[in-house]
Amino acid sequence: MSGHPRRAAITGIGVVAPNGTSTDTFWKSTKEGISVLDRITREGCGHLPLRVAGEVRDFDPPALVEERYLVQTDRFTHFAMAAADQALEDAGLGRSDTDAAPFAVGVVTAAGSGGGEFGQRELQQLWDKGSRFVGPYQSIAWFYAASTGQISIRRGFKGPCGVVAADEAGGLDAVAHAARAVRRGTDVLVAGATEAPLAPYSMVCQLGYEELSTVDDPGRAYRPFTAAACGFVPAEGGAMLVVESEAAARDRDAAVRATVAGHAATFTGASRWEESRQGLAQAVLGALAEADCAPEDIDVVFADALGTPEADRAEALAIVDALGAHGRRVPVTAPKTGTGRSYAAAPVLDVAAAVLALEHGLIPPTPNVFDACHDLDLVTSRARAAELRTALVLSRGLMGSNSALVLRRGAGDAS
């Protein structure tokens, strides 16, 4: 047994993504390399220069979320509740289980966008009719912390809760925060991120990002690591995970799908992509050290894949800086090129994909990318079968956060 008496295991996955609103459909689309990037159809967005995104179209909030939460919370929280329900069901944790030990279950989420759609509706009331017509739920629904609070209220959880506000990379930090809470003594954390940034107000907020792709051809809008890289395509949706004490999982005979082995985060400044090379490499080294993992042990890398030449070059160099010669040989993939980047939720979807990849021995490809121009073994076109024991997930944020997370397959490394 290693030096971690309370190792953090992933025992449940819930996904609400543009390419699938269940873990099964998400994995099927992901491994097939299906791109669902498309023209934005959301009402009120047609005149904006941002044309292509990953919309979650197969999601029916009233079928999944009670009426009071439909009225009181934003779409990003609806996604989080639905994904949390899936994750808990996948982990085999029913209401009777969590009701019996409510203090043993906490929630931690990350969010970069907040409840923009809800906020816009109430601000329109403010300007059209006046302050007396703004509903009181505006005070909480837009807030980045809303999903953590509402999930814990809705499911009656009373364990430690947290919210990570750390940019896109915050999604990985939330999973790591959950793993630390497990090591400190909480049995179960529901952890992850969801975003709903495809509403007019939220989209206008994004137009200032110089890294945003405004290409209107869905097949060409997001092609990181190629000479045609022209920025990233945003997306909505995300994933929630059940992160649980490995011992608690074994006690109740729950399957340990993966363990959260190591994590580190650094900060190198907004849009300073050249500097992100050093920051990301340092995060990888920190995560490897915590996981007690040699570079050669990394079997697959899920890249951040921002999609601008400067950022892609920095990431490709960071992988080699941190992993040495192994960095040029290890398979690298970026399935998010088929769905878009759902900000803080993007790396959590990558964690979900990485756990599924470890389980299936299959590295999903990087849709829409065919001619990588960096010294990386980028998996393109179709999934690649491989013996996978350890995965590295990378994420960077537009505001300068860099994070790396190491995952180990199931119980494979228990001793």
Add this chain to the structure above:
Amino acid sequence: MSDRITVEELTELMKKSAGVTVSPEELRQGYDTGFDAFGIDSLALLGIVGELENRYGTPMPVDAEKSKTPQQFLELVNSVLLTEA
């Protein structure tokens, strides 16, 4: 415009402002039990008070949103509306 706010109107406001569906019969049965039993929190009551103020064009009593039961709430807001009449 002034009128008595009925249990029916309160249930309609609970649905509109907080997404909580309770029938007038259920609300009558729980007339003196806490709003929290219906899932109505202080923000929900604040929204209901705001809606009533917009609807009737008159301020509601301070602390109306702190009412613990439907009975307490209706007595308080109706005291204002009946005085105005």
